[in-house]
Amino acid sequence: MATAWDRQRAALREEITETARTLFVEKGFDATTVDEIAQAVGISRRSFFRYFGTKEDVVLGDLTGRADALARALAARPADEDPWTALRTAMLDSRSETFTDVRSDLAITRMMRDTPSLRARKFEKRQYWSEVLTPLVAERITEGDATVRAAAVVAAVLACVDIASDVWAESGGTADIVAVYDEAVAALRD
Template identity: 90%
Template sequence: MATAWDRQRAALREEITETARTLFVEQGFEATTVDQIAQSAGISRRSFFRYFGTKEDVVLGDLNARADAVARALEARPADEDPWTALRAAMLDSRSETFTDVRSDLALSRMMRDTPSLRARKVEKRQYWSEVLTPLVAERITEGDVTVRAAAVVAGVLACVDIASDVWVESEGTADMEAVYDEAVTALRG
């Protein structure tokens, strides 16, 4: 059970995140400084770094939590479901906290795609996804080298997610991400 201190800390972290994201959308990622974020959030620069290791983590910080949510959803899927179907369903089941404000989500997604430091940090955080999901997918594979096959499935799914996101960004948020993801998976598995 979370203590009052934990809830207060989480609320401040969320406030810093929202402040930073607003500045990123208004000014651009590179043009926004940690000092501006701290000042706008009413905290010190030092306090900012108590909550976030880097400016990139403000944008990407919850990727690990999202991976954990997908892992929980994957564990809850029927054991006899094939890995591709189970992962797709788990990603859909766990996405309730994402894509809540299309304008902001579109701007942040474009930023993640177009900013080299964000792309690099995303790759680092995606390694965690592989580490968390691969063993769960391996449990669903019954032939061949299950570890290699599971790692390949997870890598394929993440690549298809990235493709769907890129198409969504290019379409200014009008593309159906699920349909694009399904088309990418079909191409990959074909």
């Protein structure tokens, strides 16, 4: 059970995130400083870094937590389900974020794609996704080198997620991101 301190800490983390997102959308990622975010929230720079290791981490959110949620959802899928189907269903089951503010979500998605430091940090954090998902996918592979095949499937799935996000952003948020993901996977599996 979360303590009052835990709830207060989570609320401040959310306030920092929302304030930073607003500033990033208004001014751009590179033009927004940690000091501006801290000042807008009413905290010190030092307090900011108690909640986030880098400015990039504010944009990327908890990618590690999302990977863990996806791994739990994948582990809960039927053992006889093929890796592609299991991963797709697990991703849909573990989605904790929804696109609620299209303007802001589009800006953040484009920012993540177009800002080199964000892109690098995202791929650095995505390595963790591969590390936790590959062994779970390998359990579903019965032929060849399961580890190699599982690593390839996970890498391909993550690439398809990125493609779907890019197409969604380029469409101005009108593309069905799940349908685009399915189309990208179908291209690989044909």
